[in-house]
Amino acid sequence: MQGKQKLNLFSFTMIVVGLVIGMGIFRTAATSARDAIAPSVYFTAWVLGGFIALCGALTYAEIGSRYPVTGGYYKIFSYAYHPSIAFAINCIILISNAASLSGVALIGSGYIAKLFPQWQWTDIDKALLSCGAIIIFYAINLMGLRMSSRAQNVLMLIKITMIVVLIGALLFPHDSAQAAVSAAAPAAVTTPSMSWIQSLGLSLIAVSFTYGGYQQTINFGNEVDRPSKNIPKGIFIGIAIIIALYLLVNLSYYSIVGFDNMKGEREIAYVVIEKTFGTRGADIFSFFLFFGVLAYVNALLLSNPRVMYAMGTEGTLPAVFMKQNKKNAVLTVSLTVFAAMCIVILFFAQTFEKILNFTIFLDCFGMVASSATIFVLRKRTKHLDNTGIYKMKLFPVLPVIFIAAYLFVGTSIAIQTPDTALVGVAVLAAFMVLYFVTQKFRRQPVLPADPEQEA
Template identity: 65%
Template sequence: MIPAIKTFFKCMIEGKYLHCMTTKNQLGLFDLTMIVIGLVIGMGIFRTATDSAQASLTPGIYFAAWMVGGLVALCGALTYAEIGSRFPVTGGYYKIFAECYHPSVAFAINCIILISNAASLAGVALIGSEYISQLLFHEPPGDFTKALIAMGAVTVFYGVNLAGLRMSSKTQNVLMVIKITMVLVLVGSLFLPGHPVMESTVAPGTYSMQEMIRSFGVALIAVSFTYGGYQQSINFGDEVREPRKTIPRGIFIGILTIIGLYLTVQFAYVHTIGFEQLKQTRGIAAVVAERMFGPTGKTVFTVFLFLAVLAYVNVLLLSNPRVMYAMSKDGILPKAFAQKNEEKDVLTVSLTVFAAICIIVLFFMNTFDKILGFTIFLDSIGMATSAATIFILRKRTRHLDGTGIYTMKLFPVMPVIFILAYVFVGTSIFINTPDLALTALAVFAAFLLLYFTVIRKPGRP
């Protein structure tokens, strides 16, 4: 395997991604491109097509959501690349809030980002549960049964990490190759006879403009989940050779590749089973595999996908407690989160709290749809506020202009598009599922209250 890719996966599985990126000028164009692709392509592509299709009134809205989602991701990645270039510190994604906002806002936003990460893990665990349930039960199990299976996966890997055991980077690499292979298998279904791509029971002209805009907004929620991850480009900053050229090129090529791949997969889904059936299908990727290779192919595909889900769960249980540890060291979280078992190299408190949050989310929001709305609403707050720091940082770091740092073109168009897109997504969630949005806002308000009643130190602003 190419050294740059191997290093990337090794860093991710060991929870030392930020540390591995601190060696100056080590990332070339290909390295950065592969990292961007690796950060974005996750497990959502095997599930969110159904949610996006359910929200889409027409196939045109469905495909438009995936294209626009990719363009928003490109605007966001380039925005974060300049933020990282102007504020190149380890853990930059959470530290920029403390740099640019009031400590109470920084504390609340950083905490809801961790909650969002836990909800994302819970959502991915549910994706795996939905697939493996097809093999474990003759009849589709209830939502709570699927949630219990997901809780079991989180609990098992919590125990594995608490014992100080870790999957090797080689194992992670193998599972990543399996995941990429599964995506290519889905693309291969385009060569099979399928349904008409533009199959739809209702003509587009039947709907009002307001209905179509609302449909597009709800479809974009699932798409946003699938395109997530590029915000980690904020940590690349000055770690790239010739950043003015390499960063925009690497991000542009990476996001463009992802857009092409995601659109091809969506086209394959619709081609293989039809747009209307896609709305009702759970475990869509396994259904496609079954139509290509029969029941045996479906079984093999499902097992491999569940293994990939377990690997993702393990990675998040490794990495997020380390973020909590760093936040504790910086005084953003209480000192208890820095407690560490030196013998096993385990962050006991942070790991336990993060795993507990995942279980709580699964218990109260035991369907992927609920978790999706909750986590993307929290993400909308984090994404919009973090991207907005570019306006503050540009003023504070004017002295860096012309020194070789990356400066995006079309400023402020790109960050404005990105921020407005997430405001639109957040508004769509609030209109469509106000209970989930209000719950997310209550969580944010609770952390603000916690800061002023418990965290704030005497004499601190």
């Protein structure tokens, strides 16, 4: 480990930015605006979302510093709680990732549909288009194609370029009388009696999706040079950059499209580009955005089957999930099951809004449970204090704020869509029952890991 290269401040900061900035900003702004009763609610949600992400990133960074084991969330949950909870939450995280993939695929299909305005696209049509993209990349992955670092860099370049273009649109003159309102299904009407706090909670659902990804800092806590200094600096700088970019993009949406028009526009970035650079420019923008979405789909199809493989090696999933193609080492069973999960969720929900509520509600379980492990780890790993690991300041304020925020978002989802919440709770309970039912069939007992042996 002594000869292992460490991440410097700049590299870690760019990782934080890369983990968070995804495809959501091109769609979720409209959903967040729909649930906001006023612009003050809308912009507060985006600033608050960034602050919550900051609290979460710092919390996960310390968890990763105190418990730097391979196996990720599962071993941390097993050590802090019980293997049954670890199994159940790890499974719902996989389902949440599948839902996230399906939701992003729907974002892409919505923008590609803009290239063919003569067709009357329905939600089912867009779901079928998204399904086709998933199947294509499933087939590509079966052939052994791996996402190269070059492809990831291209994807990041596309995303950053698109964000810069959206921000740059603010510098061009616009005729507000030409503001376009989507001909798609009308947005849900926010009831006048809704309170400011209730509206904030609903608006935060979409914002939480857009700020997601910072939890992966748990994987870098032991890989950063001078972690006690560079981790907090990198996270602060990275989250600050993300908040600034998101606020500027939202200012562009707000100024060019208009707050009321935002509520009814699904492909909101298309409208901004169309009003700034014309229909041809908006079509080109949508074309590249769709390819960015496809790369994201491919990345998740690559990464999540490996999580299922790891669970198979530990005995928490059947051994069949470890099956590999002898020629190209593709995880055929895990890949097939994960792709099938994405397609089932896609047709179960069909719309981005339903998938959004489902994935964020599942995330609430994972976020609360995983961040709360910091309280257990602080007690059990006191011997690591003052050894150079990252240890957050303002403990326990930051993790408590983070946990409270996700409890607030989860409660907002349960109030808005109780059916979604019931399904989420049922899924969690079903996985816990499944753990105990299948316990006797496991190859070996799954015991909580010892961090002393894993380190």
